[in-house]
Amino acid sequence: xxxxxxxxxxxxxxxxxxxxxxxxGPGVPGSPQEGQRAAIIARxxxxxxxxxxxxxxxxTVAPGAFLSPYPGAFPSRC
Numbered sequence: 001x002x003x004x005x006x007x008x009x010x011x012x013x014x015x016x017x018x019x020x021x022x023x024x025g026p027g028v029p030g031s032p033q034e035g036q037r038a039a040i041i042a043r044x045x046x047x048x049x050x051x052x053x054x055x056x057x058x059x060t061v062a063p064g065a066f067l068s069p070y071p072g073a074f075p076s077r078c
Contacts, residue, residue, distance in 0.1 A: 019040065023036065030060070030061030042056050
């Protein structure tokens with residue numbers, strides 16, 4: 001059975017989220033803000049795991065890909 005999350009772990013996670021929100025702010029997928037958020041998380045992981053154990057992969061996002069429902073999810077009107 002997993003151990004419960006400690007108060008110090010919960011505070012750590014909350015502070016990390018606060019830092020991400022303050023330093024990078026909001027942004028849609030593929031935006032510069034998303035890259036900033038990824039960099040913050042990468043630095044945090046490097047501080048715990050070592051830089052050799054963390055890799056950031058580049059990717060592209062199609063513009064508007066997340067703005068429409070899946071094809072066929074809603075019946076079309078004829």
